[in-house]
Amino acid sequence: MRQDSYGDPDRDDHLIRELYQEFGGPLLRQVRKTTGNDLQWAEDVVQETLVRAWRNSAKLTWEPGLLWAWLLTVARRIVIDGRRRRGVRPREVEAPEEDTIAVPDGSDRTLAAIVVADALRGLSAQHREVIEETYLRDRTVSEAAEILGIPPGTVKSRLFYALRALRSALKERGVAS
Amino acid sequence: MSASSEHFDVAAYALGVLDDDDVEAFERHLDGCAQCQSELLESHDVPGMLDAVKADSVSPERTRP
Numbered sequence: 001m002r003q004d005s006y007g008d009p010d011r012d013d014h015l016i017r018e019l020y021q022e023f024g025g026p027l028l029r030q031v032r033k034t035t036g037n038d039l040q041w042a043e044d045v046v047q048e049t050l051v052r053a054w055r056n057s058a059k060l061t062w063e064p065g066l067l068w069a070w071l072l073t074v075a076r077r078i079v080i081d082g083r084r085r086r087g088v089r090p091r092e093v094e095a096p097e098e099d100t101i102a103v104p105d106g107s108d109r110t111l112a113a114i115v116v117a118d119a120l121r122g123l124s125a126q127h128r129e130v131i132e133e134t135y136l137r138d139r140t141v142s143e144a145a146e147i148l149g150i151p152p153g154t155v156k157s158r159l160f161y162a163l164r165a166l167r168s169a170l171k172e173r174g175v176a177s
Numbered sequence: 178m179s180a181s182s183e184h185f186d187v188a189a190y191a192l193g194v195l196d197d198d199d200v201e202a203f204e205r206h207l208d209g210c211a212q213c214q215s216e217l218l219e220s221h222d223v224p225g226m227l228d229a230v231k232a233d234s235v236s237p238e239r240t241r242p
Contacts, residue, residue, distance in 0.1 A: 033228045059204075066214055069191070069221035070204075076193030076224060077200075112229035120230065134194040135224060136231055141189050142196050152196075159188040163220055170226060 012054070019050045023071055030072060034079045045082070049075040080138045112175070119169035127162035130155060187213045191220040 027046045035042040052074050053059065059070055120128055133144040134155070141159075145152040186203045189195040195203060207213050 030225055033225055034231070065218050069217045072221055072224070073190055073193050073217075080193055112226065116226050116229045131227070134189065135192040135227055140194050140196045141199075144194075153182065153185070156185040156189050157182065159192070159194075160185040163188040163191065163223060167219060167223055170223070175226065 015057070016050060016054055019053055023050065023053075023068070026068075027071060027075060031075050031079065034076070041082070045075055045078050048078050083138055115173050115175050116170070119166060119173055119175075122169050123162060123165050126158055127165050130158040130162050131166065134159060184210065184213050184216070187216045188220065191217055192224050 024046060027049060028042055031042045031045045031049075032039070035045065049071055053071060059067060062070065120131065123131075129148070130144065133139060133147055134141065137144075139147070141152050141155045145155045148155065183206060186195055186199060187207070190200065190203050190207075207217065
């Protein structure tokens with residue numbers, strides 16, 4: 001994608017439109033998984049994500065897979081920030097059991113929840129804990145570090161190996177690429 | 178593949194939980210690090226799957242009193 005579009009309002013508009021065309025739909029589908037039925041919120045998140053992409057136009061030269069992964073991380077941070085700003089915390093997620101996992105809103109989602117909860121249960125306690133205390137509770141690394149009483153660097157390294165272990169557990173269950 | 182500390186941030190980054198102060202530095206690192214790029218590519222759909230067990234998929238508005 002071009003990145004020579006700064007400064008000219010028409011070209012800026014064009015770039016934003018291009019970003020929407022290419023990523024708007026897929027991003028909205030991903031974001032809605034975290035915002036539930038709140039379509040308006042999801043649309044706001046997509047817009048903010050694409051505006052940030054436009055401001056960081058150097059990233060637009062990244063290869064498509066990486067650019068997509070980057071856009072997802074941007075959207076995720078916006079959702080987490082939004083939820084924190086509005087004072088909404090995810091329901092506490094203890095070592096997930098079948099009967100405590102997310103309220104199902106469709107059979108696909110229910111099945112996914114069961115498989116993912118099962119994969120999480122298969123991780124070591126340390127690995128599961130660090131995923132729960134960060135992503136599943138909308139906490140940043142430094143917040144989780146404080147709660148767990150370990151250095152932020154340790155949270156990061158545990159997360160690194162936890163994510164790898166989770167990936168391979170999901171792969172074993174046939175749900176990850 | 179082993180990973181030294183400069184590459185650990187990729188997991189927190191992929192999950193969107195890396196602190197803001199670290200994000201910019203990590204993105205600079207990511208730009209030139211093939212190992213982190215491939216780690217990110219492999220991890221980028223995991224958070225989406227974790228959302229299935231994240232029991233908060235209701236909107237903030239809806240949960241307000």
